[in-house]
Amino acid sequence: MPLMHAASCGFEAARSVRNVADLRRCLHGHSFLCSARWADGAPDVGAALSTALAPLDYADLNQAVAVPDDASLLGWIAGHLPHADGLWLRSAPDRGVLRASAQTPLLHWLHADFEAAHQLPNVPPGHQCGRLHGHGFGVTLCAAASHAELEQAWARLRPLLHQRMLNDIPGLENPTSEVISAWLWRQLADVLALDHVIVRETATAGSQFNGHTHRIWKTQRFEAATPFDAHGRYTGHSYSLRLHLSGQLDEVMGWVQDFGDVKTRFKPFYQQLDHYPLDQVDGLSVANCAGIAQWAAAKLANTPELCRVDVYQRPGEGSLFSVEAA
Numbered sequence: 001m002p003l004m005h006a007a008s009c010g011f012e013a014a015r016s017v018r019n020v021a022d023l024r025r026c027l028h029g030h031s032f033l034c035s036a037r038w039a040d041g042a043p044d045v046g047a048a049l050s051t052a053l054a055p056l057d058y059a060d061l062n063q064a065v066a067v068p069d070d071a072s073l074l075g076w077i078a079g080h081l082p083h084a085d086g087l088w089l090r091s092a093p094d095r096g097v098l099r100a101s102a103q104t105p106l107l108h109w110l111h112a113d114f115e116a117a118h119q120l121p122n123v124p125p126g127h128q129c130g131r132l133h134g135h136g137f138g139v140t141l142c143a144a145a146s147h148a149e150l151e152q153a154w155a156r157l158r159p160l161l162h163q164r165m166l167n168d169i170p171g172l173e174n175p176t177s178e179v180i181s182a183w184l185w186r187q188l189a190d191v192l193a194l195d196h197v198i199v200r201e202t203a204t205a206g207s208q209f210n211g212h213t214h215r216i217w218k219t220q221r222f223e224a225a226t227p228f229d230a231h232g233r234y235t236g237h238s239y240s241l242r243l244h245l246s247g248q249l250d251e252v253m254g255w256v257q258d259f260g261d262v263k264t265r266f267k268p269f270y271q272q273l274d275h276y277p278l279d280q281v282d283g284l285s286v287a288n289c290a291g292i293a294q295w296a297a298a299k300l301a302n303t304p305e306l307c308r309v310d311v312y313q314r315p316g317e318g319s320l321f322s323v324e325a326a
């Protein structure tokens, strides 16, 4: 479907998933977060999500689900949300499970990190990334594997990257996010049934590799007013707009496209949104997340790598417009 919608809902709950393999898992609690996606035109899963999760809030999950591990919990939630397509569940800040669509298998994911220095040797003179600099890199590993297997695999890799000069590592001589995610894939593909690897250099930019295709994104925030009732009254949101691009890597630059160039290309259109009332933006016929996502995609129609635009009006609540599927 070209247009999807997304909603999120949290719940606080206790569970015990003690089993022979892991005796640490006695009764404990989590702040869970669940996100759902559904196709445009399907019944509103956002409202159904909070109704479905209400019985789990401040509850003992063992009363609802026999062995309430992340996978079984997601299955329970899916059973209560027949119109949801993608489902994502976070049980702790660094881990959770997801199902990309109703037809795809359940996967476990692990957020990890490392801190390192790098420079990009092939950028034009004066480019900020040609200078020696560094990042607290974020990594997400997503695989048909248990959390313990993901943790084990990452424990082996992290020392190779943490507090290192990435350019000195064989295979990372040009350490863009795209090159690092493909390098991680190669290091892990023999030991994990990987679905994808994500590398985030900054809070606004990331790169995902699934063994075949690179997808990168750049996020920008904007502040805008939008009408919310028939009397012409306005409300406002702090929006986040994420542009996704996919394609082959430029062999010299090692990237799909420079994150900075993505931002520059969108700048004239961004300036039409930031600190404006959305119903007065030229060409924006529907002043909601779906309307903005489709408007932004049309503005970047001359960017063949553009594959998706996500617009969120609050964390976890928004619309996703896929250009390829349109």
Ligand SMILES: Nc1nc2c(c(=O)[nH]1)N=C([C@H](O)[C@H](O)COP(=O)(O)OP(=O)(O)OP(=O)(O)O)CN2
Pocket: 120, 129, 175, 176, 177, 178, 201, 202, 204, 205, 216, 255, 256, 257, 258, 259, 260, 263
């Ligand atoms: N496709 C890629 N583009 C760029 C990469 C990359 O790995 N892949 N890397 C860089 C730089 O290393 C840079 O540190 C990060 O770029 P950018 O997102 O432009 O950084 P900013 O700090 O300017 O981000 P803002 O949040 O927009 O201020 C460059 N490009």
